[in-house]
Amino acid sequence: MATTAEEQRPAQTKAEYDAFLAACPSRQLLDRISGKWVTLVLAALGSGDAPRPGADCADGPRAMRYSELQRLLAGVSQKMLTQTLRSLERDGLVSRTVVPTVPVTVSYELTDLGLSLYRMMRGIKTWAEAHMDEVQAHRETYDAHGA
Numbered sequence: 001m002a003t004t005a006e007e008q009r010p011a012q013t014k015a016e017y018d019a020f021l022a023a024c025p026s027r028q029l030l031d032r033i034s035g036k037w038v039t040l041v042l043a044a045l046g047s048g049d050a051p052r053p054g055a056d057c058a059d060g061p062r063a064m065r066y067s068e069l070q071r072l073l074a075g076v077s078q079k080m081l082t083q084t085l086r087s088l089e090r091d092g093l094v095s096r097t098v099v100p101t102v103p104v105t106v107s108y109e110l111t112d113l114g115l116s117l118y119r120m121m122r123g124i125k126t127w128a129e130a131h132m133d134e135v136q137a138h139r140e141t142y143d144a145h146g147a
Helices: 004-015 026-033 036-047 066-072 078-090 112-144
Strands: 094-099 105-110
Touching (some): 078 094
Antiparallel strands (some): 094 105
């Protein structure tokens, strides 16, 4: 049976993470997940936004091949997509599955941890799309005043 000290240890460890502190390792994670390509890869894998044969709309999380992701994410270089997927896999947010076919088939899918992050970030993506016109108008007003 676990002692009270042992039961409290995980809670105490988590309480030590404070992103406002310069040395906190959670800052590295915040830096990673706030990147444009991370956000878009999570959105693609989490929402099934990519069109697929026989599907009329987004159906939710699904595995996608590298080439599907690259086509969907306009402007991403091969190097950046590879680095992004590797970092997401390293952090346990994405799983990579290799099927020994000819040619080899590789697909990427959100893990449970990645899906929990996707659910958080989905709102940010939706907000950005819904409010871009307002933000653009504010930018133009700000820039016109020479500030």
